Amino acid sequence: MTPTVMGSDGPSPTTEIGHTSASGPVLEPYEVFRQEKDGDPMRHGGNVMAPDPELALHYAREMFSRRNESTRLWIVRRADIAILEDADLLNPPLDRSFKKPGGYVMRDKLAAARERAGTAKPAARAESHDRTGGRRQGGAGGTE
């Protein structure tokens, strides 16, 4: 039941939960990710406590979609999540500015490329979350 935690000195996420007892239900946290509408990314919604994966699914459904607010749920036992929070690995102490793209100005090159290709600057993302960067074929709000 110990989760895979790399670089954590504190208590593991499950040890802070005091629901385990000899007679009562042994509850475990399950993390719930939800998709609000088709095509959206899965986002962390919260968590539920459940005694087994099957009831976790039911509780996630009641907590995160009983009012039709999700099109898809992912329900993951927290203990099954590999956690990486080691500062040495994630935020190393040495200067890493050379890995950042700062100082490299794209705007003029992009404008020139667009001119060569004969396309206009795409409109700001408007009403929908489409994945084409706004360059939809035909229809209203097109490329002109």
Next chain:
Amino acid sequence: MTGPTRAAPPRLDPALRAPLAELLLAMADDEFVSGFTDSEWTGIAPLLEEDVAISSISQDELGHARALYQLLAEVLDDGRDEDAIAYDREPEDYRHARLLDHPRGDWATTIARRFLYELADEARLASIGDGWPPLADLVGKLRREERYHRMHLVAWINRLANGGADARQRLEAALAGLGPDAATVFTPLDGEATLLDAGVLTRSMADAEAAWRADLTAVLVPLGLPLPHTMPPTKGGREGHSDAFRWLWGEFTAVRHTEDGATW
């Protein structure tokens, strides 16, 4: 006719009116009473998540009851709306099955009762044909929701059956205690022959009961749980209610009766 205007009901054979009303009232009262009984867990369920789940499922059942009472209001066409039918009757006029006429009981009793009823309701819904399209349409929607209720209950039956001696003992006691009343969901209807002729029902209540029994067996036997000793349903399976129901009736009509005729 008073009340809000609804789409004109499809033409209904007058001979079908009474049998259809009888069927709808039985179905609606089952959902209504079981929904209210189980809503008694709100705030005191065994764990917080289950509290939300059982309360939400109870609300689902009340929603199903509402949809069925609305159809009943169309069939009766006597000026009463779904609220009037649901709340403005004397306790003895309710027609829920005796299975649902017990006090809430402990958690195992609630799970056992819901399990027996949910599977019975499923067998009944599977017996509704397209003889009256409004009901057939509604049943299609109800079955989509009931599928989840069944999964939730079977998960709990599994947990209680395998959850240690106390849990199993309570579950077995609850199934045994409710067994004699379990088949009352299939109490024969006076108008059954007419409903079968019209295609509102595709099989008799007795055939639905046989299907339910096979379904129960398929869930309980692998868990080593004894099949409840059911009694064949007789005419009175939906009449003569308990003190527990009269108490519940007082509870669920209390707000409505604080001011009769008020618009909520």
